[in-house]
Amino acid sequence: MFFHIKELQYTAKPDKPDPIYAKKLQEVLGGQYGEMSVMMQYLFQGWNSRAESKYKDMLLDIGTEEIGHVEMLATMIAQLLDDAPLDQVEQMAKDPAIGAVLGGMNPQHAIVSSLGALPSDSVGYPWNSRYIVASGDLLADFRANLNAESQGRLQVIRLYEQTTDPGIRDMLSFMIARDTMHQNQWLAAIAEIEAKQGMITPASFPPELEKREVVHQFMNFSQGEESAAGRWASGPAMDGTGDFEYVQQPKAYGQAPILKPAPDFMHSRADQAPSIVNVGTLSK
Template sequence: MFYHIKELQFRAKPEKPDPVYARKLQEVLGGQYGEMSVMMQYLFQGFNCRAEQKYRDMLLDIGTEEIGHVEMLSTMIAQLLDGAPADQAEEAAKDPIIAAALGGMNPQHAIVTGLGAAPTDSNGYPWNSKYIVSCGNLLADFRANLNAESQGLLQVVRLYEQTTDPGIRDMLSFMIARDIMHQNQWLAAIEEIEQMDGPIVPASFPRERAVEEATRQFLNFSEGEESRQGRWASGPLPDGTGNFEYVVKPQPEGQIPILGPAPDHQHSAPGVKPYVANPGKS
């Protein structure tokens, strides 16, 4: 059960309308790494969580917060569209040259949503549930969450630099702060689980069933060996099972693929007579 409080979590009021910037904000609302994605990702991970109760509670806490962020962004976009030239936008939808002249306003804001936000990215592509990750493995899910917050924060910071509107920057500064907190949150949760189960996902697969030497080897397929300088090329493996090995010019260990002939179409459907293009001619 969810409750809705009328007040926003934080201030979301621009100094003046800006329909072009409203289009930009659509990316962090309905894009792959936008607030709709993290909202749905955390909520479904929480709904499906079979682990210790504290993890379910944490996921639903942050997922519920993200609902509020979706509302904040939607409110900001709607205000940025106040007073937008709806008639010009409709005309722009008919003529790409006019659309370009208007400077990039999304015509759908006037034609489809009535000067409101949409569940789409900045190019109008609909939000897609394929954007979210909820696999049931906490470590895998939390790493996906860290990536989502990292990508999302990067986009918000870039948007912050593309406006001088103090009201927009005020809201974005709060969202930046929360994304920093959320990255720290997922890093802490990942660290906790790694201390219990190790860093490899899944931890349950018997290691002896893997090709053992392949679990250690960094394969150098390029001409140079600059990659040898990285932490991934030497020293102990993070999972504590051995040391990295750097392999120059790895050699194939498999066979040359030789496939059988394709089945003749005459035999692909038993009982069906083959098609003859010119009957009676050899």
């Protein structure tokens, strides 16, 4: 079960209303890499976890923290919408399309949510569960978590740079710091798992069933050769099981894709629709 306390994890109070910035903040609330996404991703990974108890506990710890971040953002958005200019709100209600262009405010904040936050991104696209990853493979999931925190921190920093409001910046500064910790957290968890099972996931697939001749080849499919200078093109492979090989002109291993002709009924003309077999009439 979950407990809720009235106080927020950190202060979420702008110095003045700003309905246009409220629209921008919707991205890090309900966007693909927003707080709703990481909240649901971590909680479902935790609820579904069959791994060591420390991983389940850690996932539920961070997932519960993200619930608090959702509340902080929702509170901030609602306050940014407080006292929005009356003529702007009325204009939105009369003609959302014109209002969105002239005012820059999200018309749904005035029409749908009564000056409250929405579970959607900055252009009104609703949050959906396809944003989250919960595969059951710890290494794959934790790498997805690191990506989510990296993209989320990037977006919050961009939003920080788009306002001078001290109250907004104060809250975003806290969230950026927590994102720094969360990236460190996932990097630590990833390193721990890699030390146990190796860097390639899933580790359960027998290596001898892979086509070993291509397992460490970097294949250059472009005309340039600049990619040969990368760490991925020579030297020991990251998984420690061989060396990288740079292949300048990869060869085709497969056959020419020649398919069988389509069945005759696929070629029938529009004016010669396939006949329908009479299966009898309905009894009265």
